[in-house]
Amino acid sequence: MTDLEVILASHAAGEPRGDLPAGDQPQLAQWAGLCRAMREAAPRPSQERRQALQARLFARRSAPWLWAAPFAAAACLVLALALWSVWQPQTPPQAPLAAVNTPRQRPAPTTNHTVTPTPPESQPETLPGWLDEQWRLVFATRAELPEASPPLGGPRAGGGGTSGSASLLAPVLAQAPFRPLAWPGSPAGFALAGASVKRADTTGLGFDLVRLEYRRGEAILLVLQAADSDQAARTLAPPSHNNGAALLVRRDGVTALLASNARTSAQLEALAETLRPMAR
Amino acid sequence: MEPPAETAPAVAGPDFDALVHRVEGRLIGYLRFRLGSGDDAEDLFQETMLAAHRHWHEVRNLENPEAWVFRVAHNLAVNHGKRRAVQRRATLRFAAPGMASGPTHLEQAETGARVQAALDLLPPDEREAVCLKIWAGCTWVEIARLMGVSEDKAARLFARGLKTIAGPLADLAPGGSP
16 A cells, blocks of 8 residues: 555545645546545435434333333322222212202191292202193193282182082092091182092102192192102202192192292292191 | 425424434445345434434534544444444355355445445445445545544545445446447
């Protein structure tokens, strides 16, 4: 290896070391061309190579945190269980509609007690099927009674007469599994239009019912009665769409629901005061 | 002529990506002909750049980060060569007679294969000098530092290697005999 060849090679490589004699240019061109050809024989930059590098870099960055993943998952699970256990007792029970309308106090057996319905916004809008039909029957129309109605109660005050009422009530008295409540005559402005005993299997409510229906024209007063129990009180509690014209009464071993499209709950409360257990 | 580099998704930041973009072509070429295997070159390229990423907080502040990258690549190539030598000896010891002892490079272009064959004729130091100069683009000073020799020695190793391979590869150069 001569010094000239070192100079030629350095010039061919692009970083000259020493001066080059003019006569050696053909060999320089050949070596320079060889260097260029060899450079071009190298693999090309590629997107796949860089993506592979990025993937390894990403894996390297992520790997130090992977050990914490199981602990994080366990911590989340514990936190979720803790929150669930804290909030679970405070969650309102998903009970049927009637449970929402449970009376606030259970009255003494012989004490008149009217139940104020719970605020409408807290009451569900669905009712058991048979009961829903009764609500639709009563509140399908809104009726008005004349202001000059006769005074409430009393055998001679009612418009329906006692003889008709007695004939309708007699089968009820015979079939009812409890002593139903009724007015000695008929309530003011109404006449007894129907009385029946509804068995639990026909209503689907879970208890037997006495159904008394009073009418005057389009005005309706419906009285549904059951043996006094929490289930009956919950089921018959006035729902939100009673328009302030329904009342639940628990007295003398009977739970009675009064609903009218022509009376307010205050008027129904006055009517309920005159209800008496029917003599068998 | 290198094709225009496409943008890869950034993981390590634009500075690191820019370094990858600058050194990729030279580094993969150096490793390819230094190691004699495209697959090994790809692996060591990844290893080199991962090392750069690991020490990026230091490398980014260097005056010449590319020199650092090629020094790492050179060291990795040296270690890789030692491992391959051990493997080759073991393979030769236990291989059946006539069994192929070297990798084939079917995936490589014909020119690359011929260049590789010519480089295989060189002693390791000359081959290293040629690879560092031709594909890594190192200066004589950088080659001397990497190989632990003087600049003059580095230039002489390169010149000797170039002269040796110029014969087998004469047809690649313009005006050369086929």
